[in-house]
Amino acid sequence: MTEHATAVAALTPAIADGPQTIKVIISGGFAAVYRDMLPEFERSTGISVETGSGASEGAGPKTIRHQLANGTKADVVILSREGLHKLNEDGRIRAGSEAGLATAPLAAAVRTGSRKPDIGNDVALRKALIDAGQVVAPSSTSGQYVRDKVFPRLNLPDTVRLTLEARGTEAAEALRAGKANLSIGPTSELVQESGIEVVGLLPPDLQLVQTFTAAIVSDAQAPEAAKRLIDFLSLDSDILLAAIKRAGMERPRG
Structure with a gap:
């Protein structure tokens, strides 16, 4: 034992x-x-x-x-x-x-091999989201926070689309499959998924630690x-x- x-x-x-x-x-x-x-x-x-x-x-x-x-x-x-x-x-x-x-804090991830954008502050994260265009997150606690707090706070244009998948595994699959270019979720969910790479943590003033x-x-x-x-x-x-x-x-x- x-x-x-x-x-x-x-x-x-x-x-x-x-x-x-x-x-x-x-x-x-x-x-x-x-x-x-x-x-x-x-x-x-x-x-x-x-x-x-x-x-x-x-x-x-x-x-x-x-x-x-x-x-x-x-x-x-x-x-x-x-x-x-x-x-x-x-x-x-x-x-x-x-x-x-x-x-677990919130982080962002991209497909393995993709360019990793800077998300170290609000301005950089806003640019990364605009460049990504298609963003995915789980529809649970983290995704609701991204939808209700992060996106409104950054005043994103309509060209940025957020899709909420039922589970974190499904959000990761959407990212791997090219249906999204950036995923946001708890670090603990992102690091266990193959085919994607964590870019970094969301800025402190936009962070949700679950x-x-x-x-x-x-x-x-x-x-x-x-x-x-x-x-x-x-x-x-x-x-x-x-x-x-x-x-x-x-x-x-x-």
């Missing part, structure tokens, strides 16, 4: 009924770190994990909120804090179970096992901190 797994075992009491299966629904923001760490969690605890995916916010059947409202069962959700707030409003989250796992948070669903079938997973993802072990860093993320401050 690794040092990380040993620490979790000490933090969380053993499950009385032995190994269980838990169900997780996760958005794209923390997905790379989760995939890196999940095998160790299953190996060290004997708990099996079934993983589904969904958008933190937005409309339509691909959102976590829609899935839970329409009968999809889950023990744990991992999504942006903004999306979690709406699940709390729906009464779908167990009180006191939330844990902030990592933060906190990706885990919580236990109110009607969870295996709440004790769910808590063990959240504890596992919350420890500051070297292996987990390295995975967070690889994803362009940081632990929440304060």
Whole structure:
């Protein structure tokens, strides 16, 4: 058992009924770190994990909120804090179970091999967006922010078109396929995609730093096992901190 797994075992009491299966629904923001760490969690605890995916916010059947409202069962959700707030409003989250796992700022990306524009300040970002013409973002928290805050603030001409795709993976595919020339999204989603390259972070005054948070669903079938997973993802072990860093993320401050 690794040092990380040993620490979790000490933090969380053993499950009385032995190994269980838990169900997780996760958005794209923390997905790379989760995939890196999940095998160790299953190996060290004997708990099996079934993983589904969904958008933190937005409309339509691909959102976590829609899935839970329409009968999809889950023990744990991992999504942006903004999306979690709406699940709390729906009464779908167990009180006191939330844990902030990592933060991710917004960045821009281009197709691999394309020229990387300067986006270091508002003027440079505005020029990059105008030159790109076609821009894509996920329709979740980050895309809504780009649409409602970034574009109006930069007073962009009508020649700049923003397309919101249901998921970050679909936004990356649109960029790879040439349907867009620039993509904006959380660093943690952009760095895990092949065929695209991160240009840099959005300027500080246009930045949105999202906190990706885990919580236990109110009607969870295996709440004790769910808590063990959240504890596992919350420890500051070297292996987990390295995975967070690889994803362009940081632990929440304060």
